[in-house]
Amino acid sequence: MSTATMEHAPVESTGIPNGKLGTWLFLASEVMLFATLFTSYIVLRVAAPSWPRGWDVLNVPLATLNTFILITSSVTIVMAHAKVLEKDKAGFRRYMFFTLLLSFGFLIVKSFEYASKFQHHHYPATSIFYAIYFTTTGLHGIHVIGGILFNAGLMIWGAGDGWEDPLFAGRVEYAGLYWHFVDIVWIFLFPALYLL
């Protein structure tokens, strides 16, 4: 097994590039943000006199589909980064395009879920359960949109002079780190809301 690290311009004092350290610090703050919401969820659920089972009120098949979509997009973005390291421009563009396609797919499925909730007059104010549901999935959805913007920006930059930029590979890696984090949040949200 190779233990070669994938680094770009590591800084001497830390041994890692500033961009990577910054990304991980940002993700650490994101962990705390979502952990706060999960804690609220636990406290509210434990305190509630009754709590609906996810499968009774939410669409498990659609959420399962979205889990598959997001996991696949994690693979495509990690492949996009691998293609950058292999200097395969067409490969990078292909995998980044798939990542964006899957990200939009996730949002489309999610919007169908939301639409059906609204049709049944289920809003954040309906109950504590729906308040938690809309807050957590909504914040996650905003993170997906943020990822789409950054990834689309990288694709455009990579099509132009970005491809030759020494920082390019690093930025694709950091975009991946963020995107995997968004995937991990969903990995916990999915069972917490739908399956338990």
Place this chain on the structure above:
Amino acid sequence: MSDHKAHSEAAHVKIYMMVFGALMVLTIVTVLVSYLHLPPALGILIGLAIATTKASLVATFFMHLKWERRLIYGLLGLTVFFMIVLFAVPIVDNHGLKPNIIHYDQPAAEEAHH
């Protein structure tokens, strides 16, 4: 140098595909287990165990933590520590919190269709 990198990338790609398969299988398992409608405590334990396994796979391989530097490990260790504190404080104090959080005459989600 670049040859070596490309070679190690090929090895990584193989790992990515194995992790991909494992994540898909674990997703199917966690959904199937939920259809058993196990008692809540057992269901939560299994659901959380599977989710943690999946998250660890993503972090270890897709986020390259397996090949990462100690500084990042330290940073993440600190994050996990404070995350545990964040979870623990309200849960430990749940007894004091509980009567203040929810008004018991408020409808739960099931009864909320008016």
